[in-house]
Amino acid sequence: MMDLTSSVMGVITDAIEQMSALTAWEAVGVVLAIAYLWLAMKGSVWCWPAALLSTAIYTLLFWEVSLLMESVLNVYYMLMAVYGYWLWTRGRGDDKGVEVISWSLSRHLLLIAICSLASLVVGYFMANYTSASYAYLDAATTCFAVMTTYLVAQKVLENWLYWVVIDLVSIYLYFSKGLMLTAMLFVLYVGMAIGGYVLWRRSMRAHSSTASGQLSFE
Numbered sequence: 001m002m003d004l005t006s007s008v009m010g011v012i013t014d015a016i017e018q019m020s021a022l023t024a025w026e027a028v029g030v031v032l033a034i035a036y037l038w039l040a041m042k043g044s045v046w047c048w049p050a051a052l053l054s055t056a057i058y059t060l061l062f063w064e065v066s067l068l069m070e071s072v073l074n075v076y077y078m079l080m081a082v083y084g085y086w087l088w089t090r091g092r093g094d095d096k097g098v099e100v101i102s103w104s105l106s107r108h109l110l111l112i113a114i115c116s117l118a119s120l121v122v123g124y125f126m127a128n129y130t131s132a133s134y135a136y137l138d139a140a141t142t143c144f145a146v147m148t149t150y151l152v153a154q155k156v157l158e159n160w161l162y163w164v165v166i167d168l169v170s171i172y173l174y175f176s177k178g179l180m181l182t183a184m185l186f187v188l189y190v191g192m193a194i195g196g197y198v199l200w201r202r203s204m205r206a207h208s209s210t211a212s213g214q215l216s217f218e
Contacts, residue, residue, distance in 0.1 A: 025057055025060070025061060026057075026061060026179060026181045026182055027181060028057060029054050029057035029058050029061065029182070030181050030182065030185045032050050032051075032053050032054035032057070033050075033051075033054040033058075033185060034185065034188070035047075035050040035054075036048075036050040036051040036054055037189060037192050037193075037196070038192070040152065040196065041192060041195060041196040041199050041200075042199070043100075043155075043199075043200075043203060045085060045088045045089055047084075048081045048082070048084045048085035048088070049081070049085070051077060051078075051080075051081040051084070052078055052081035052082070055074040055075075055077035055078045055081065056074075056078060058070075058071075058074045058077075058182075059071050059074040059075055059078070061179070061182075062074060065133075065177045065178065065179065066131055066132060066133050066177075067132070067133060067134075067138055067173065067177060068126065068130055068131075068132045068138070070138060070141070070142065070173075072142070073141075073142045073145055073146065076146055076149070077149060080149045080150065080152075080153060083153055084152065084153040087153050087154070088153075088155075098154065098155045099155065099203075099204070099207050100155045100156075100157055100200045100201075100203050100204040100207065101154070101155060101156055101157065101204070102156070102157045102158065102204065103156055103157075103158060108158060111147055114147075115140075115143045115144050115147050116140075118139075118143045119136070119139045119140040119142075119143045119144070120136070120139075122139040122142070122143060123135050123136035123137075123138070123139035123140065124136075126138065126139055133176075133177065134173055134176070137169060137172070137173055138173065140169065141166050141169050141170055141173065144162060144165075144166050145166055147162075148162040148163060148166065155200070157197065157200050157201055157204055158197075160193045160194070160196040160197035160200065161193075161197060163189065163193040163196075164190055164193045164194065167186045167189040167190045167193060168186075168190060170186050171183050171186045171187060171190075174186060
């Protein structure tokens with residue numbers, strides 16, 4: 001019991017010591033990240049420029065605190081911000097953007113299996129050959145976030161459910177590394193992800209109803 005208490009107190013102490021050095025840039029990243037998620041919930045293409053700037057900041061922040069895979073992940077996010085902007089404005093070749101879609105359970109189970117395997121492989125490498133902290137958790141959030149960000153760009157409804165789980169794990173990682181504002185941001189993210197799911201499902205159903213009505217009229 002004493003060992004557990006000492007461990008928890010050590011995490012809190014380390015978090016407080018690191019917080020002061022990271023707060024300024026982290027605050028800017030937090031504001032931009034909230035803007036990204038809010039705009040994404042609304043289906044606005046302007047979420048992607050906000051994402052590009054926010055992830056550029058977090059790439060440097062995570063590198064500073066040795067969350068190496070999180071830093072690499074944010075480089076990927078920057079690339080996906082460019083891709084997402086293009087896809088949402090140009091669509092799949094018809095210049096009409098993309099509508100919200102839903103994937104089958106079997107497809108999601110396959111994605112989960114692949115990402116879980118990739119997380120174990122990457123986590124083992126990080127734990128044994130790098131200085132990464134929380135190697136397996138870091139690897140898991142990274143692998144699943146890579147896949148889920150692609151789902152956002154494709155406007156797959158279930159992306160929001162993945163984010164709920166990823167965000168919950170990330171809260172622990174960021175708190176333990178002194179990224180207090182980011183940890184609090186991810187608490188907010190959990191709620192916003194649930195809201196995003198509701199809004200996107202509503203949008204998908206509205207589009208389906210409109211499309212059905214047009215077919216009936218024709």
